[in-house]
Amino acid sequence: xxxxxxxxxxxxxxxxxxxxxxxxxxxxxxxxxxxxxxxxxxxxxxxxxxxxxxxxxxxxxxxxxxxxxxxxxxxxxxxxxxxxxxxxxxxxxxxxxxxxxxxxxxxxxxxxxxxxxxxxxxxxxxxxxxxxxxxxxxxxxxxxxxxxxxxxxxxxxxxxxxxxxxxxxxxxxxxxxxxxxxxxxxxxxxxxxxxxxxxxxxxxxxxxxxxxxxxxxxxxxxxxxxxxxxxxxxxxxxxxxxxxxxxxxxxxxxxxxxxxxxxxxxxxxxxxxxxxxxxxxxxxxxxxxxxxxxxxxxxxxxxxxxxxxxxxxxxxxxxxxxxxxxxxxxxxxxxxxxxxxxxxxxxxxxxxxxxxxxxxxxxxxxxxxxxxxxxxxxxxxxxxxxxxxxxxxxxxxxxxxxxxxxxxxxxxxxxxxxxxxxxxxxxxxxxxxxxxxxxxxxxxxxxxxxxxxxxxxxxxxxxxxxxxxxxxxxxxxxxxxxxxxxxx
Amino acid sequence: xxxxxxxxxxxxxxxxxxxxxxxxxxxxxxxxxxxxxxxxxxxxxxxxxxxxxxxxxxxxxxxxxxxxxxxxxxxxxxxxxxxxxxxxxxxxxxxxxxxxxxxxxxxxxxxxxxxxxxxxxxxxxxxxxxxxxxxxxxxxxxxxxxxxxxxxxxxxxxxxxxxxxxxxxxxxxxxxxxxxxxxxxxxxxxxxxxxxxxxxxxxxxxxxxxxxxxxxxxxxxxxxxxxxxxxxxxxxxxxxxxxxxxxxxxxxxxxxxxxxxxxxxxxxxxxxxxxxxxxxxxxxxxxxxxxxxxxxxxxxxxxxxxxxxxxxxxxxxxxxxxxxxxx
Numbered sequence: 001x002x003x004x005x006x007x008x009x010x011x012x013x014x015x016x017x018x019x020x021x022x023x024x025x026x027x028x029x030x031x032x033x034x035x036x037x038x039x040x041x042x043x044x045x046x047x048x049x050x051x052x053x054x055x056x057x058x059x060x061x062x063x064x065x066x067x068x069x070x071x072x073x074x075x076x077x078x079x080x081x082x083x084x085x086x087x088x089x090x091x092x093x094x095x096x097x098x099x100x101x102x103x104x105x106x107x108x109x110x111x112x113x114x115x116x117x118x119x120x121x122x123x124x125x126x127x128x129x130x131x132x133x134x135x136x137x138x139x140x141x142x143x144x145x146x147x148x149x150x151x152x153x154x155x156x157x158x159x160x161x162x163x164x165x166x167x168x169x170x171x172x173x174x175x176x177x178x179x180x181x182x183x184x185x186x187x188x189x190x191x192x193x194x195x196x197x198x199x200x201x202x203x204x205x206x207x208x209x210x211x212x213x214x215x216x217x218x219x220x221x222x223x224x225x226x227x228x229x230x231x232x233x234x235x236x237x238x239x240x241x242x243x244x245x246x247x248x249x250x251x252x253x254x255x256x257x258x259x260x261x262x263x264x265x266x267x268x269x270x271x272x273x274x275x276x277x278x279x280x281x282x283x284x285x286x287x288x289x290x291x292x293x294x295x296x297x298x299x300x301x302x303x304x305x306x307x308x309x310x311x312x313x314x315x316x317x318x319x320x321x322x323x324x325x326x327x328x329x330x331x332x333x334x335x336x337x338x339x340x341x342x343x344x345x346x347x348x349x350x351x352x353x354x355x356x357x358x359x360x361x362x363x364x365x366x367x368x369x370x371x372x373x374x375x376x377x378x379x380x381x382x383x384x385x386x387x388x389x390x391x392x393x394x395x396x397x398x399x400x401x402x403x404x405x406x407x408x409x410x411x412x413x414x415x416x417x418x419x420x421x422x423x424x425x426x427x428x429x430x431x432x433x434x435x436x437x438x439x440x441x442x443x444x445x446x447x448x449x450x451x452x453x454x455x456x457x458x459x460x461x462x463x464x465x466x467x468x469x470x471x472x473x474x475x476x477x478x479x480x481x482x483x484x485x486x487x488x
Numbered sequence: 489x490x491x492x493x494x495x496x497x498x499x500x501x502x503x504x505x506x507x508x509x510x511x512x513x514x515x516x517x518x519x520x521x522x523x524x525x526x527x528x529x530x531x532x533x534x535x536x537x538x539x540x541x542x543x544x545x546x547x548x549x550x551x552x553x554x555x556x557x558x559x560x561x562x563x564x565x566x567x568x569x570x571x572x573x574x575x576x577x578x579x580x581x582x583x584x585x586x587x588x589x590x591x592x593x594x595x596x597x598x599x600x601x602x603x604x605x606x607x608x609x610x611x612x613x614x615x616x617x618x619x620x621x622x623x624x625x626x627x628x629x630x631x632x633x634x635x636x637x638x639x640x641x642x643x644x645x646x647x648x649x650x651x652x653x654x655x656x657x658x659x660x661x662x663x664x665x666x667x668x669x670x671x672x673x674x675x676x677x678x679x680x681x682x683x684x685x686x687x688x689x690x691x692x693x694x695x696x697x698x699x700x701x702x703x704x705x706x707x708x709x710x711x712x713x714x715x716x717x718x719x720x721x722x723x724x725x726x727x728x729x730x731x732x733x734x735x736x737x738x739x740x741x742x743x744x745x746x747x748x749x750x751x752x753x754x755x756x757x758x759x760x761x762x763x764x765x766x767x768x769x770x771x772x773x774x775x776x777x778x779x780x781x782x783x784x785x786x787x788x789x790x791x792x793x794x795x796x797x798x799x800x801x802x803x804x805x806x807x808x809x810x811x812x813x814x815x
Contacts, residue, residue, distance in 0.1 A: 193676060194692055333692070375790040375812060
C-alpha cells in the first residue's frame, strides 16, 4: 500500500514537472519568436527618453560647493541632548508634557500603550560657544569648538516616523525605496571630477549600533546603475580584489576588459539597454580604481598631529574617525559625493550611556574633518552635512528612571548642522518651542533641505528632472523651496 | 513603407497646384484676350490644378502620419489644404458650367478668389511648419533679434550666476572644439554654469603636466575663472604664463613645490580672490607679492614656510584679507 502511494506521488510529481517544463518551454519559444531584437518603435522610445533625460553636465548656475560630505547619523540623534538647549525641560523634569504641545502630532507605535508622557531633562549641560553664542551640550565639545564655522538648523522636520522610510525619505525625497538618492542625482547630473574614482562613495562605520540600514539609501533608483553609491568596506582594504591574482598582470586585465567591452557593445547594438552601458562604465571604473584606491587608503603619509586630531579610533579601519579622514582624502581627490553612515543613535532606552557612546565615536572626528578641510582650503567648496533622519521626543519612552529612560522617534523637529560649501557660517537657523517638540520659526522640510543642497551645487531642483515610467521625477518630488536664509 | 514614400513626395507635389492654379488665375484676369476665359484650355488647366491639389493634399496627409511635425500647426495646414482642394474643385465645375452656358456664373469669381486666398494661406501655413513662423522676417531684423536675445541671456547669466554673491562680468564663450581639444590633452574643464563663458580648469586627471600642455591654457586665458594645479610636480614648467590669466579668480597650487619666486609672476592677477598655498615652499619673503594682489580675499597657507609672526603682522596690516593657517 505504501509502495502504491509512493508511486502515485512520483507520478504526480513527474506530471507536474513535465507540465511545468512544457509551459516554460512555451513561454521561452514565444519569447524567442517575439523578440529577435527590439522593435524600431522601442528603439525610438529609448532614443526619445534619452533625449529628455540628458544629464546636466554643467550646473544651472555657479555652484557654491563642488563636493558634499554627508555625515549621516542614523537612528535619530536627540536634539535636546546636542544642539537644542531647552531650560524648561530641566525645571519640568518628570511632569507630563502638556497635551497642547503634543497636539495632533504623530507618535510612533512604540509609545501607543503608554498613558503617561513625563518630560525628561537632557542628559547633559549646555554652554555657549562661538561669536553668536550658540548652545552646545557637553557631549559635543569638539563640534562646539568649530561653532563659528557651523550653520545649525534647529527647525528641520520630516513626515516619516520610522527609520527605514525616514532615511529613504531624507536621501531620496520619497519614503518608499526605488528612487535615486542625492548622491546618485548629483553623480548623474554633474558627473565625476576625478575619472579614476567613483563620483559617489559610501562608507558605513562599524561599532555604532544594531539598527540596520538598507542599501536603498545609496541606490541610483531608475537612474543608470553606475551612479549608485560605491560602498567601501569597513576594513583595512576598503575595496576588495585590488591586486591582480597571481600570474595575471595589468595588461592581461586590460585585454580581458577590452574584449568584454567589445562583446558588451555588440549586445548593446542589439538591445539598446542603458544597463549594458552602465556595466561597461563599472568595469572601466573598477580597472582605474585599482591604481587610485591604494594611494587614498594608505594613511602612512598622514602626520601624527593630523591623526591625533581625528581621535584614537582613526587608525582602526571602519570606525567613524577612520571614515572621516578617508572622506577628507577623497574630497582632496575631488570625489563629488561622499556619504558616511554612522549607526547607533536610536536611543529608546539607556539614553544617558547611548548618547555618550555615540558622541564619543563621532564628535571629535566630525569636528576634525571640518577643521582639516578648512586648513587645506577645501571647506570653501565642500559642503559638510551632519544630521539624521528625525529627532526624538522630549518625553520619556517607558518609565522615567534616572539612567534607563529613552526617547522615542520624533519627526516634528530635529537639528542638523552644515559647514562650508556656501552656507552661512556661525548661524543658528530656526526655533523650536520650549519642549523641542514643535518648530515655531523658520520650518525646514526635508525637501527644502534637499532643494537648498541642490542649489549650493548649482542645480535648480525644479529643472533637474528625469522622466521614467510616464512621469517626470525630481529629488524634491513636487515640493521643496531653497532656504535662502541658510546661504552665505 | 509605401505610404512613407508617397508622403515624402509632398514637397515636390505641393508646388504643382500653386503654379497651375496661379497660371489659371493670371489667364482669367490678366490676359488681354478675354476669349481665354471661356476656353477649354483654361478648363483643362483648372482640372490639372484640382488633381494636383488632391495629390498634394493626400501626400501631405501621409507625411503628417510620421508625427514629426508640430501637431497644431500641421492641423491648421491640413484643413486649409482641404479647403483649397474643395474650392479648386468648385472652380473647375463652375468653369464647366460656364463652358456649357457660355456665360460666367455669378458664384464663379467669388469662389475663384476664395480659392486663391485659401492657396496663399495654405502655402504660408506649410512654410511656417517647415521653416518656422519667423522665416519671412528680414534677415537684418533677425540678426538684431538674435544679438538682443544673446545679450539678454548673457546678462541673465551674469545676474544669476552668483546668487547672494559678487557678480561676474560677461565673457564670450570659448569655442567648444577648443575645449574638446584641451580636454583631450588631459585638462579637466568645466563651465562654471550653463550658458556662462567662465571656465574652471583642473589638472586632477593629469599624471604630469608638461610645458606644452600648460602653454595651451593661454588660448582660453580670458575665460579661466579657477585653476587648480594641486599635487602636480611642475618640474621644468615655466609658470610665467600664469601672469597672462588676468581674469583668474581662484588659484590652487596646494602640495606643489612652488615657492616665493612663483608668487612674483602673479602681480598682474588683479582679480585673484582665492589663493591656496597649502603645502608649498612659500616663505615670509613671498608675502610681499601677496599683499600686492588687491583683489585677494582669502589665502590658505597652512603647512607652508610662512612664519606665525609674519602671518600675524599681515593680519594686522590687512584686516580685509582672510588668512587661514593650521587649526
